[in-house]
Amino acid sequence: MPGDDPGPPSRRKTIAVVEDNPDNRLVLMAIPEDLYDVVTYVNGADAVAGIPLHVPDLVLLDISLPGMDGVEVLGHLRRDPRLRDVPMIALTAHAMAGDRERFLGAGFDDYLTKPIVDENVILRALAAHLAG
Amino acid sequence: MASGEDGTTDAAIQMLLRVGGPDLLLKMVDSFLKQVPQRIEAIRGGLAGGDLSAVHIAAHTLKSSAAQLGAEEMRGLCAEIEARAHAKEGDGIAALLGKLEAEAVGVRARLESEVERARSGA
Numbered sequence: 462m463p464g465d466d467p468g469p470p471s472r473r474k475t476i477a478v479v480e481d482n483p484d485n486r487l488v489l490m491a492i493p494e495d496l497y498d499v500v501t502y503v504n505g506a507d508a509v510a511g512i513p514l515h516v517p518d519l520v521l522l523d524i525s526l527p528g529m530d531g532v533e534v535l536g537h538l539r540r541d542p543r544l545r546d547v548p549m550i551a552l553t554a555h556a557m558a559g560d561r562e563r564f565l566g567a568g569f570d571d572y573l574t575k576p577i578v579d580e581n582v583i584l585r586a587l588a589a590h591l592a593g
Numbered sequence: 594m595a596s597g598e599d600g601t602t603d604a605a606i607q608m609l610l611r612v613g614g615p616d617l618l619l620k621m622v623d624s625f626l627k628q629v630p631q632r633i634e635a636i637r638g639g640l641a642g643g644d645l646s647a648v649h650i651a652a653h654t655l656k657s658s659a660a661q662l663g664a665e666e667m668r669g670l671c672a673e674i675e676a677r678a679h680a681k682e683g684d685g686i687a688a689l690l691g692k693l694e695a696e697a698v699g700v701r702a703r704l705e706s707e708v709e710r711a712r713s714g715a
Contacts, residue, residue, distance in 0.1 A: 484624050484658040491613045525657075527650065554657060576660040578604040580612050 473498050474591055477517035479508040479534065480552070481526050485575065489521060489552075492580045493587055505529030509537045516543050519590055521573075521583075524553040524564070532567050539568055548590035605663030606707050615711035622704045625658050629697050633690070636674060640686055648686065649678035664700045667693065 475498045478489045490499050500517060502508035505526045512520065520538070524531035531551060538544045550571040551564040564572045571586055609618045632655040639647030656671035670693045677686050 482654055482657045482661075483628075484621055484661050487617070487621055487624065488609070488612070488661060491609075491617050525653065554660065575657065576605060576663075578608050578663075580608055 474518040475500060475515075476587065477502065477508070477512055477515075477520045479505070479512075479520065479526070479531070480523045482523075485523070485577075488577055489583075492577070492583050496584070497587065505531070505534040508534050512538060513541050513544065517547065519587060520547060520549040521552055522549055522569075524551055532564075535568055550586060550590065603663065605661060610711060615708070618711050619708050621662060622708050625662055626701055626704065628658065629655065629701070633694060633697065636686075636690055636693075639678075640683065640690065643683075645678040645681055645683060648683075649675055652678060659700070662700075662704065664696075664704075667696050667700050670696060 473496075476493050477500050478486065479502045480486045480489055481504050486501055486503070490501060493499055497518075500511075500515060502511055505528055508520075508522070509529070522531045522534060526534065529537075531553075535549055535551075538547075538549065548570040549568070550573055551567075551569040552573055552575055553560065553564070554575045561572050570590055573582065573586060577583060606618065609621055613620075632651045635651035636648050636655075639645065639651065652671045652675035656668050656675060659665075659667040659671060670689055674686055674689050674693070677683070677689070
């Protein structure tokens, strides 16, 4: 009967984590993995090559990457029309005045600081930017 | 954030236990303790060879990992080494490296003890 069709199962959303530090990567994979699929990239070049091929629902992007830094990676990704509206959150150990404005001005949707000592800060940011 | 006498803080450890239980803490500590001697050796080698860029990279990576495990004194020493290497000021890095090595001994003991405590469910 038409009314009995539950429709397609809702798709789990995918988070791309771009982080060169293996310890930080472990944490950033562990926090969201119960709720989201997590794909990791270990440097900027890896992310610029891989993310357009597997467009995620959100990107967590470390700023202090070796070689191509996070702001540069963001610029590359934003030039791709498929990634223009994907939320991108900067992760940084810099805690300096003006950082928030600088990163939001560069085109990030949000800004979170490391080390991560409260998993709920990450989960709230993911939920907020993935809503709708 | 509570700080232990050995320069580590509890909040980071507690978060790891909440998120992934003893398994995640063990994985993190294991990864960290393997990389500490490698990063210290990279700092020493870079300093000996006049390669302050290598010193900067190794100190930056270790700083980030130490911060994520709440090893605050170690994070601070790495930040000082990183800043001096970035500014091409090699003077004083050797002394900081000595302090870093000493600090690493205490951090290792503390983290191993945290893992044991988590495993035993204490």
